[in-house]
Amino acid sequence: xxxxxxxxxxxxxxxxxxxGCEHExxxxxxxxxxxxADAKEALRDLWVGHIxxxxxxxxxxxxxxxAARDAAEKEVMANTKQIASTMTPFYGEAASxxxxxxxxxNYGAVKEYSEATVAGSKHQQDAALAHLxxxxxxxxxxxxxxxxxxxxxxVRGLIxxxxxxxxxxxxxxxxxxxxQVGATWPMMRQHVNVIAxxxxxxxVKQFPxxxx
Numbered sequence: 248x249x250x251x252x253x254x255x256x257x258x259x260x261x262x263x264x265x266x267g268c269e270h271e272x273x274x275x276x277x278x279x280x281x282x283x284a285d286a287k288e289a290l291r292d293l294w295v296g297h298i299x300x301x302x303x304x305x306x307x308x309x310x311x312x313x314a315a316r317d318a319a320e321k322e323v324m325a326n327t328k329q330i331a332s333t334m335t336p337f338y339g340e341a342a343s344x345x346x347x348x349x350x351x352x353n354y355g356a357v358k359e360y361s362e363a364t365v366a367g368s369k370h371q372q373d374a375a376l377a378h379l380x381x382x383x384x385x386x387x388x389x390x391x392x393x394x395x396x397x398x399x400x401x402v403r404g405l406i407x408x409x410x411x412x413x414x415x416x417x418x419x420x421x422x423x424x425x426x427q428v429g430a431t432w433p434m435m436r437q438h439v440n441v442i443a444x445x446x447x448x449x450x451v452k453q454f455p456x457x458x459x
Contacts, residue, residue: 277455287448293326297323302416305361305413308361308365337454342393346389349385352382353406353409386406405442409435
């Protein structure tokens with residue numbers, strides 16, 4: 248999985264223009280559909296990797312397996328870095344680091360909720376939910392600020408729903424409702440595909456020359 252994720256990230260960076268291109272198209276219509284489709288697929292795979300490894304963390308929390316949890320968490324953070332790095336060709340290293348920080352906070356709030364659920368602390372669960380909500384706002388402000396094709400309300404809704412899916416999954420593990428866990432997974436996967444597609448579409452609109 249790690250090797251696949253690394254390869255996908257390299258593919259994304261190549262697709263969006265780190266490999267130079269002399270032609271400078273002016274409109275979205277000039278973007279190469281094949282390159283757009285490849286970039287969309289690569290970003291989808293990175294986001295699916297995200298929910299895969301976070302699911303491992305929350306399952307390992309629920310089953311009290313700290314060694315496995317710590318190993319999965321390393322994968323979560325590596326994957327988060329890969330996702331954030333796809334922004335570098337468009338907005339630079341500082342913006343990539345900012346997105347990494349915001350996504351890391353999002354994961355931290357999910358982990359916080361997982362740990363609070365295992366501990367049976369309603370107070371800590373509520374605090375984690377508040378952190379998820381404020382983080383969704385922060386991500387929305389950041390992404391809408393760098394890309395006019397990412398409306399703040401749209402991004403906020405996508406990230407808030409993403410966090411809610413993690414919360415649902417954690418609760419299902421706590422309740423040992425494994426049949427529902429199985430049903431939740433395809434819903435989570437479909438939603439992160441929407442997130443990835445929304446990001447890719449906005450990037451194509453803002454930087455069509457990167458996809459020529």
